[in-house]
Structure formats: structure tokens, C-alpha cells
Amino acid sequence: MSSILVTGGAGFIGANFVLDWLRRTDESVVNLDKLTYAGNRDNLAQADERRHVFVHGDIADAALVSSLLAQHRPRAIVNFAAESHVDRSIHGPSEFIDTNVVGTFRLLEAVRGWLGQGAAAQQASFRFVHVSTDEVYGSLQPGEPAFTETHPYDPNSPYAASKAASDHLVRAWHHTYGLPVLTTNCSNNYGPLHFPEKLIPLTIVNALSGKPLPVYGDGLQVRDWLYVTDHCSAIRRVLEAGRVGETYNVGGWNEKANIEVVRSICALLDALRPRSDGRSYAEQIAFVQDRPGHDRRYAIDARKIERELGWKPAESFESGLRKTVQWYLDNPEWVRRVQTGAYREWIARHYQQPPAEAAAAAA
Ligand code: NAD
Ligand code: DAU
Numbered sequence: 001m002s003s004i005l006v007t008g009g010a011g012f013i014g015a016n017f018v019l020d021w022l023r024r025t026d027e028s029v030v031n032l033d034k035l036t037y038a039g040n041r042d043n044l045a046q047a048d049e050r051r052h053v054f055v056h057g058d059i060a061d062a063a064l065v066s067s068l069l070a071q072h073r074p075r076a077i078v079n080f081a082a083e084s085h086v087d088r089s090i091h092g093p094s095e096f097i098d099t100n101v102v103g104t105f106r107l108l109e110a111v112r113g114w115l116g117q118g119a120a121a122q123q124a125s126f127r128f129v130h131v132s133t134d135e136v137y138g139s140l141q142p143g144e145p146a147f148t149e150t151h152p153y154d155p156n157s158p159y160a161a162s163k164a165a166s167d168h169l170v171r172a173w174h175h176t177y178g179l180p181v182l183t184t185n186c187s188n189n190y191g192p193l194h195f196p197e198k199l200i201p202l203t204i205v206n207a208l209s210g211k212p213l214p215v216y217g218d219g220l221q222v223r224d225w226l227y228v229t230d231h232c233s234a235i236r237r238v239l240e241a242g243r244v245g246e247t248y249n250v251g252g253w254n255e256k257a258n259i260e261v262v263r264s265i266c267a268l269l270d271a272l273r274p275r276s277d278g279r280s281y282a283e284q285i286a287f288v289q290d291r292p293g294h295d296r297r298y299a300i301d302a303r304k305i306e307r308e309l310g311w312k313p314a315e316s317f318e319s320g321l322r323k324t325v326q327w328y329l330d331n332p333e334w335v336r337r338v339q340t341g342a343y344r345e346w347i348a349r350h351y352q353q354p355p356a357e358a359a360a361a362a363a
Contacts (some may be wrong), residue, residue: 001051003028004239005074007059007107008081009261010035012194013131016045017078017232022048024236026358028312030072032065037342038084042334043193051238060103065110076127076239079107082166085197086135087350088294093158100162101169104130108173115179128181129239130170134224134251135160136185139295146224146299149185149247156293166323167247174245182242187251187300191228191320192327195338197346199223199258200321203265205335208273213266214351217290219259222297226252226318230313237311248309251300254317259285261321261358268325288351 004021008014009031018029028051033039035056044054053072057064059081081103083089083096111128137147138154155164173179203213207246228231242248256264266281275281305311315323328335 001026001028003030003053003070003072003074004076004078005030005032005072005104007032007077008039009033010039010041010054011080011084012038012041012043012191013189013228014080015040015193016191016228017043017080017235018052019046020229020232021236022051028053028072029053030055030068030074032057032059032068033081036083036095037340037346038195040193040195040338041082042337049328052196058099058103060098060106062106062110065107066114069114071249073122075125076109076129078129078131078235078239079104080131082131082163083159087155087197087291088346089159089162090155091350093162096158096162100159101165104166105169108169108179112173112177112179117260124180125246126180127239127242128170128179129235129242130167130183131235132167132183132185133160133163134185134187134249134298134300135295136164136167137298138298140299142222142297144297147185147249147299148213148301148325149249149304154206156295157241160295180244182244183247184238185247185249185300186231186234187224187226187298189228189231189350191324192331192332194228194324196335197343198263198326200261202327203262204269204325205339207266207269207284208328211284212286212288213262213281213284214286215259216288216294216309218255219287221294222255222257222300223261223300224251225256225261225317225320226250226256226313227315227323230315230320234305234311237305237309241309248305249302250305250311251302251359252313252317253300253302254314255268255297255299256317264321268322272325275328279305303338 010033155161190200196205
């Protein structure tokens with residue numbers, strides 16, 4: 001049976017991709033994940049285990065990756081594995097370089113070594129899809145046109161710089177060694193299984209537990225939101241029909257200011273799970289210190305993938321956000337299990353609770 005190798009498939013987007021892949025195809029998935037704080041086996045509870053091989057390991061472990069390639073002979077790799085949270089990259093960038101830069105380099109080298117030993121036919125049909133972000137393009141001014149694939153790279157955070165570095169490595173391994181790569185640069189995802197350190201799930205989870213809803217700075221920073229299964233369908237389409245060596249921007253034409261997003265979540269919760277005191281969740285909104293170097297605006301021009309590959313998102317922001325809020329309401333046990341001591345310690349440290357409260361939160 002043919003298979004694909006997915007890296008980082010226990011994280012938010014990777015797990016959604018694996019579950020969708022198993023539902024929509026009859027191929028197997030070998031899922032290599034280091035299970036960092038962001039990786040979670042619970043995310044894969046619905047996976048059909050007859051076609052899902054989970055491997056606990058690091059993309060930077062060249063010997064492990066080489067043995068997986070030799071054993072499973074996947075027809076493609078989809079590389080999701082990364083450190084993905086901008087705020088954590090500001091507190092401690094080291095792991096971002098280890099995984100996003102060195103890890104991607106080692107993965108590329110392992111694939112190059114394996115393809116170099118294989119039959120020409122295998123090399124011709126093999127694909128390496130590298131999943132990247134719009135953050136590599138830097139920040140837009142209001143009114144500036146959205147990022148196209150030829151927009152210059154201008155990364156601002158340690159996270160964005162590490163992803164930009166990985167994109168450059170992937171590009172160079174194609175140009176120099178002929179590796180059959182494709183890169184996707186997607187805007188902000190949201191949906192089920194999103195770890196509650198990121199804006200949308202953090203807002204839902206904090207609202208329901210009566211905590212402040214932290215909005216950085218003036219809340220007028222703009223992000224371009226895409227429901228996660230629409231990102232998954234874009235990656236499947238790129239894998240199926242994308243032109244080798246090309247990059248594809250992926251986005252849903254949903255630019256929203258952060259404060260607007262937080263208010264929309266509050267309005268949905270007011271309707272779906274009203275507060276016991278009858279007041280609005282919006283009363284919990286708290287403007288807090290801004291993120292250092294905070295990019296003001298991202299926006300994706302998705303016309304290339306729409307035109308060349310016929311891809312279109314299925315969800316609007318309204319339908320996707322409603323599904324997301326409902327998913328968190330329906331899955332309190334998942335939420336409870338991801339809120340480990342380490343999670344509570346991060347939240348306490350990052351949002352600078354007084355030391356006594358932070359210790360209590362982490363206990
Ligand atoms: P995530 O943080 O939820 O998950 C990352 C996964 O990678 C985790 O399961 C983690 O255990 C695993 N991982 C980390 N280091 C690893 C290593 N060295 N070896 C193997 N596995 C490792 O991230 P996400 O939000 O699902 O993002 C997935 C990918 O998509 C990332 O590459 C990210 O840059 C990109 N992306 C994310 C977004 C978004 O809005 N979340 C948007 C565009 C692109
Ligand atoms: O643009 C794609 C990127 O989107 C991905 O590459 C990243 O992996 C992903 O984490 C995401 O990055 P952001 O920094 O945009 O996502 P985050 O959810 O952390 O923040 C969204 C916006 O909300 C951003 O402007 C910062 C703001 N924010 C975030 C948090 C956590 C707040 O105002 N308050 C918060 O508490």
C-alpha cells in the first residue's frame with residue numbers, strides 16, 4: 001500500500017491533515033512527531049490505526065528519518081514539524097533554530113540521500129511539500145496589496161526568521177540538487193485541536209473559565225484567517241497537482257483586526273453558552289502590553305493557487321468561527337487535558353501574573 005510521511009502530525013494543523021487524509025484517501029500515513037508541548041496523541045484519537053503509523057521522534061534525527069524512508073518508501077513528505085508560536089520564539093528562540101532550521105536541513109539531507117539511492121522512477125514522482133507561513137513576508141501597511149508569491153522576504157520575529165530560513169533551504173535543495181519540492185505559505189489558521197496559547201482558542205478557553213481575554217496593544221493588528229481544513233485541502237491539492245519548485249500562497253481573504261475577532265468570539269459565546277450573570281463575555285476583554293516587534297498586518301493574495309489548482313476555501317470566517325467555538329464547547333475534556341502544569345506555567349509567565357498567582361497556577 002502506498003504511503004506518505006507526515007512530520008509534526010500530532011500538532012494542530014498536522015493532526016487535522018492526518019485525520020482528513022485518512023478519511024479521504026485509502027493511503028497510509030507515517031506520522032513522525034517529537035511530541036513537544038504542542039504535540040498531542042489525543043489529537044489523533046480518531047485516526048484509523050490500520051493506516052496510521054505513529055513514530056515518536058525528531059526530524060533532526062537523520063538516522064531515524066533515513067530508516068523510516070527505507071522502511072516505508074513514502075511517495076511524498078509533508079513537513080509540518082516546527083516550533084510555531086511567535087511569543088515563545090521571543091522568550092526563547094533556540095528551539096526554533098534547532099527544529100525549523102537545523103531540523104528542516106537534516107530532513108532535506110535525509111531525503112536527498114534516500115532519493116540518490118533509489119530508482120529514477122521513484123525520484124520523478126516523489127514530492128516534498130514544505131508547509132510555511134505568510135509571516136516570512138513581514139508586515140504590510142494598511143492599504144498595501146496582499147502578499148503574492150514574489151513578495152520579498154522580510155521576516156521580523158525569531159519564528160518568522162526561522163521559517164524564512166527553512167523556506168530558503170527547501171528552495172536551494174531544489175535548485176542545486178533537484179529535490180522535487182513545493183512550498184506553501186499560509187495565513188493564520190483556526191479550528192478544532194488548536195492549542196490554547198494562540199489568540200482564538202485562548203480567547204474561547206479563557207472566556208469560559210471567567211479569565212481576562214488578553215488583547216495586545218490597541219488590538220488593531222490585522223491577521224488573515226483560514227479554517228484549518230481549508231488549509232488541509234490546499235496542501236492536498238498542491239501535493240496532487242502543484243508544479244515542482246513552485247510556492248503557493250494559501251489564504252481565505254478574511255482580514256480581521258484582532259479586537260474584531262475577540263468580539264466575534266464573545267458574541268458567539270453569549271449566544272451559545274450565556275454567562276450565568278447574563279452579562280457579555282466582552283466585559284472580560286483586557287488590553288495588555290504589546291508583543292515586541294508585533295507585525296501590524298498580514299494579508300494573503302491566494303489567486304495563484306485558485307487559478308492554477310482550482311482551490312477555494314469551503315468555510316467563510318463566520319461559519320468557521322461558529323464551528324470552532326462549538327467544537328471547544330463540545331470538547332471540555334480535550335481542553336482540560338492540554339492545560340497541563342507546563343501550559344499554566346507558560347500562561348502565568350507570559351501574561352505576567354504576580355508570582356504568588358503564577359505559582360498557584362502552575363501547581
Ligand atoms: P503546532 O505547534 O500546533 O504543532 C507542531 C507539531 O510539530 C507538534 O506536534 C510538535 O510536537 C511537532 N514538532 C516540533 N518539533 C519537532 C521536531 N523537531 N521533530 C518532529 N516533530 C516536531 O503547529 P501548527 O500550528 O500545527 O503548525 C504546523 C506547521 O504549519 C508549522 O510548520 C507552521 O509554521 C505552519 N503554519 C502554521 C500556521 C498557523 O496558523 N498555525 C499558519 C501557517 C503555517
Ligand atoms: O500568520 C501565520 C501564523 O499565524 C503562523 O505562522 C503561526 O504559527 C501562528 O501561530 C500564527 O501566528 P500569530 O502570531 O499571528 O498568531 P497568534 O494566535 O499568536 O496571534 C494572533 C494575533 O493576536 C497576533 O496579532 C497577536 C495577537 N494576540 C495573540 C495572543 C496570544 C493577542 O492580541 N493576544 C494574545 O494573547
